[in-house]
Structures are given as structure tokens and as C-alpha cells.
Amino acid sequence: MTASAQHAPAPLPIALDRFPVSLDCTPLPSGGERAWTQRAIEILENDALRSADTHLLKLDVPALPGIDIYLKDESTHPTGSLKxxxxxxxxxxxxxxxxxxxxxxxxxxxxxxxxxxxxxxxxxxxxxxxxxxxxxxxxxxxxxxxxxxxxxxxxxxxxxxxxxxxxxxxxxxxxxxxxxxxxERATDWRANNIAQSIFDQMRGERHPVPSWIVMSAGTGGTAATIGRYIRYRHLSTRLCVPDAEHSVFYDSYAQRCPTVTCERGSRIEGIGRPRVEPSFIPDVVDHMMKVPDTASLAGMKVLSRRLGRRVGGSTGTNFFGLCWIAARMRDAGQTGSLVTLICDSGDRYRNTYYDAGWMRENGFDTAPYEAVLEDFLDGKPAL
CATH class of the missing domain: 3.40.50.1100 (Rossmann fold)
Structure with missing residues (x-):
């Protein structure tokens, strides 16, 4: 047998145009059914191209000479929030x-x-x-x-x-x-995400690899992206997730129980849930804490004063958690950088968190926590 004969394809037993078998099948697509899908993806991708990355702000805190604090300002997105x-x-x-x-x-x-x-x-x-x-x-x-x-x-x-x-x-x-x-699964945690943006923006800083990133949980998706990215890039950064008072994320994490629930909803809009959401991935979290709602709103007010503009309540939770970590670092003589997020603007809460009457009616007296935070940031006894 010659080489050409050896590799020749076997002849088909029947001509395809006379294929005799009848099949159950759906109609063949026309080819135009994906036109809208393609256009929709282009629209969403073009929106991303038009949106510059959000700023990473450095908060000046002279009382913490070895610790640098950064705020990723997600409130500058076209729709005003991390979401x-x-x-x-x-x-x-x-x-x-x-x-x-x-x-x-x-x-x-x-x-x-x-x-x-x-x-x-x-x-x-x-x-x-x-x-x-x-x-x-x-x-x-x-x-x-x-x-x-x-x-x-x-x-x-x-x-x-x-x-x-x-x-x-x-x-x-x-x-x-x-x-x-x-x-937690819709975002590519390996690249082109908020975690990569943070580390890229930190490259030229005194402590380019943060000691901690502090990010509260609403769905848990952003925390999951950050935690996965840290591991994927072999980084030493640790992830702290502060939780709201009426929320089950902390309890689930501490008890290793994914079914814990609570009856009351979170009073800090955007974070805290009455059940453990599927997007909350506890195994990428290094540390959690339960932050009282009054402390979250105190953190919101203190940071707003120091920035000269209003931030939202979930940002206050983040900031209080960051200050707590910073106090532990200062007490241990550690240096490094800390990063958290400004989730949204305080303008969305003019009639609630920034309304004195609403605060009184809901039992929030933030003055004691505000004093503790201000003392800490001014170099007085640790938090």
C-alpha cells in the first residue's frame, strides 16, 4: 500500500444531501439573533472605557508617622458608588x-x-x-x-x-x-478588577504592598475579589471585613456556620445581611470584627470632616475598622500601609444619617465614638 493510499479518508457511506435520518431538532438560527447581544456588550465595554479609574486618596494623619492610610474613592463613578x-x-x-x-x-x-x-x-x-x-x-x-x-x-x-x-x-x-x-463570580478576580487597581496605584508609595485592606460586606463580592487576588498574586496583604451590628456575616465567620440568620435588617445601608449570602467567601478573609452602628456613623462623621466632604455609612464602618487595625499596629510598633474604600457619597443620606432629628429618633448618639476616633487620629490614647 502506498503512503498516499494509507492516509486517504474513508469514503462516506451515503451522500450528505440524501441523509435519510429524521431528527428532532430546533430550527437553525438565522445568524442575526446575536446582533443585540454584541451591541449590548459593546455599550457596556465602552462605558468602562469612558470611565477613568477612581482616585486613591492618602489621608494625612501625622499622629501615625509609620502608618500610611489610603482611601479608594468609589463615589466618583458615574452612578456614585462602588456598585x-x-x-x-x-x-x-x-x-x-x-x-x-x-x-x-x-x-x-x-x-x-x-x-x-x-x-x-x-x-x-x-x-x-x-x-x-x-x-x-x-x-x-x-x-x-x-x-x-x-x-x-x-x-x-x-x-x-x-x-x-x-x-x-x-x-x-x-x-x-x-x-x-x-x-463573587461575575467579576474576574484575576485581573482588571478593583484589587488590581489598588495595588497598581500603590506601586510608588512608601509601603507599596498594604499590610491590610479593610472592606465591609454587602454581598461579599468585592471582599471575595480582593481576597482571591491577594492569594493569586502571592501578596502578604491581609483582608479585614468589618461587619454591621445587625448582620450575620461576622457570626457566620466566627462560628463557621453558613446557615445563621437574624430577624432585623442592617441599619447601615449597603452592608450587613440577615442571611449569609452565597457571594460571601469566608475562606479568603483573614480577620473580622462586629462594628456597632453608632461607631460606624461616628466613623462616617469623623472621616467626612477630615476629607471636607460627606461619605456614607458603610464607609464609616470601613474607616472605624481601619482605625482599629491601625491602633493595633501602632501599639505593636508596626509600620505599613492600610487601604479602605469610600463606598458612596454622604449626599445619598441627607435625610437620614446627616439629619440630626432622624439620628435622635433612631437612638444614635455618635459623640462618644467620635471623641475616641478624633483622639486616636490626633495621637492620644489608642483606640
């Missing part, structure tokens, strides 16, 4: 998984900021948007969602938002984005 990144990722994730197509209504369960950002992106894509939120959500966030053409469905119990969002999605034939499940 701008998350919302874009969630929409891309849903589109690329085939769950969102032209005309698909978008539904989300949210405490406000994610819904604001998703409403913005839904409008860019020409899609209807519905947000299911606790009735306690700030009026400013509700107004922002409606500004972008979104519809708000308010429920009395924070624990009811999940079931109501799923039910609403079924009623309108929509796609429930479910940030609490998908936030």
Missing part, C-alpha cells in the same frame, strides 16, 4: 450567559446602590428595570433609580426582598440578576 463596577459585571454576566436579550426586563433585590447602578446600565441598553428594596431605603437612592427610569418595589422586611424579586421576575418574564449570589 457601578458590580452592576456592569452582573449585566455582562447575565448577557453572556444568555439570560438577558433584547427587551428582557431586569430585576434586582437591593438595599439601593446596586439598583441605582443597574438602573443606569439598563437605560443604556434600553431595558426595563425593577428594584425590590426595603422600605427603609433612603429617599435619595429611590429618586436616583427613578431618575434612570427604574421602578421601585418596596417591601417591609429586608428578608422578603429575595422571594419578591424572584416572584416579580417570573411575573414580568424578566431576568433576576441576584447580586447576592452572582457578585
Amino acid at each position: 457601578h463596577r458590580v452592576a456592569r459585571s452582573l449585566l455582562l454576566f447575565a448577557i453572556c450567559n444568555g439570560r438577558v436579550n433584547e427587551g428582557t426586563p431586569i430585576i434586582e433585590a437591593s438595599s439601593g446602590s446596586t439598583a441605582v447602578s443597574e438602573a443606569y446600565f439598563a437605560r443604556l441598553l434600553g431595558l426595563p428595570f425593577y428594584a425590590v428594596m426595603p422600605r427603609t431605603t433612603s429617599a435619595e437612592k429611590i429618586a436616583a433609580i427613578e431618575l434612570y427610569g427604574g421602578h421601585c418595589h418596596l417591601v417591609d422586611s429586608p428578608k422578603a426582598i429575595y422571594a419578591e424579586a424572584a416572584a416579580l421576575s417570573a411575573r414580568v418574564g424578566g431576568a433576576y440578576l441576584d447580586q447576592f449570589t452572582y457578585a
Whole structure:
């Protein structure tokens, strides 16, 4: 047998145009069904290209000469919060998984900021948007969602938002984005994420590899991205997740129990949950603490004064946790850098956290915690 004969393909037993077998099959696609998908992805990617990276601010604290404090300012995104990144990722994730197509209504369960950002992106894509939120959500966030053409469905119990969002999605034939499940997987934790941005921006600083990054948990997705990136890049940085007072993340972490729940919803908008969300990944967290709500709001006020502009309550939780870590470092004679996030602007809470009457009615007296923080930052006894 010659070499050419040896490698010649075997002849087909029948001609393809006379294939006799009948199959159950769906109609062949026309080829144009992905045009909207391709255009939608282009729109979302172009939005990312137009958005410059957020600033990394250095907070001047002369009383901590060996410890540098940095704040990643996520409030400068087009929709005013950290959730701008998350919302874009969630929409891309849903589109690329085939769950969102032209005309698909978008539904989300949210405490406000994610819904604001998703409403913005839904409008860019020409899609209807519905947000299911606790009735306690700030009026400013509700107004922002409606500004972008979104519809708000308010429920009395924070624990009811999940079931109501799923039910609403079924009623309108929509796609429930479910940030609490998908936030940790919609973002690529290996590159092009907030963690990479932080470390890139820190490259030229005195302590370029932070000793700690402090990030509270709403879904847990951002903390998961940071924690995974730290491990992926073999970095010595540790991740601290401060939790809100009425939230189960800390209890779950300390008890190693993923099923713990609580009845009362968090009073710090954007963070803290009544159940352990699927996006919370405890094994990438190095340290947690439970921060009293009054301490979070004191941290919000103190940092706002030092920055000369208002930040939100979850940023106050982050800042209080950072100061607590800084105090431990100072007491141990350690030096290094600490990074946390400004999650959103305090302008969204003019009628709540920044309203003296509202604070009194809700039993918040932040003065004692404010004094402790100010003393610490001025070099007086440690926190």
C-alpha cells in the first residue's frame, strides 16, 4: 500500500444531501439573533472605557508617622458608588450567559446602590428595570433609580426582598440578576478588577504592598475579589471585613456556620445581611470584627470632616475598622500601609444619617465614638 493510499479518508457511506435520518431538532438560527447581544456588550465595554479609574486618596494623619492610610474613592463613578463596577459585571454576566436579550426586563433585590447602578446600565441598553428594596431605603437612592427610569418595589422586611424579586421576575418574564449570589463570580478576580487597581496605584508609595485592606460586606463580592487576588498574586496583604451590628456575616465567620440568620435588617445601608449570602467567601478573609452602628456613623462623621466632604455609612464602618487595625499596629510598633474604600457619597443620606432629628429618633448618639476616633487620629490614647 502506498503512503498516499494509507492516509486517504474513508469514503462516506451515503451522500450528505440524501441523509435519510429524521431528527428532532430546533430550527437553525438565522445568524442575526446575536446582533443585540454584541451591541449590548459593546455599550457596556465602552462605558468602562469612558470611565477613568477612581482616585486613591492618602489621608494625612501625622499622629501615625509609620502608618500610611489610603482611601479608594468609589463615589466618583458615574452612578456614585462602588456598585457601578458590580452592576456592569452582573449585566455582562447575565448577557453572556444568555439570560438577558433584547427587551428582557431586569430585576434586582437591593438595599439601593446596586439598583441605582443597574438602573443606569439598563437605560443604556434600553431595558426595563425593577428594584425590590426595603422600605427603609433612603429617599435619595429611590429618586436616583427613578431618575434612570427604574421602578421601585418596596417591601417591609429586608428578608422578603429575595422571594419578591424572584416572584416579580417570573411575573414580568424578566431576568433576576441576584447580586447576592452572582457578585463573587461575575467579576474576574484575576485581573482588571478593583484589587488590581489598588495595588497598581500603590506601586510608588512608601509601603507599596498594604499590610491590610479593610472592606465591609454587602454581598461579599468585592471582599471575595480582593481576597482571591491577594492569594493569586502571592501578596502578604491581609483582608479585614468589618461587619454591621445587625448582620450575620461576622457570626457566620466566627462560628463557621453558613446557615445563621437574624430577624432585623442592617441599619447601615449597603452592608450587613440577615442571611449569609452565597457571594460571601469566608475562606479568603483573614480577620473580622462586629462594628456597632453608632461607631460606624461616628466613623462616617469623623472621616467626612477630615476629607471636607460627606461619605456614607458603610464607609464609616470601613474607616472605624481601619482605625482599629491601625491602633493595633501602632501599639505593636508596626509600620505599613492600610487601604479602605469610600463606598458612596454622604449626599445619598441627607435625610437620614446627616439629619440630626432622624439620628435622635433612631437612638444614635455618635459623640462618644467620635471623641475616641478624633483622639486616636490626633495621637492620644489608642483606640
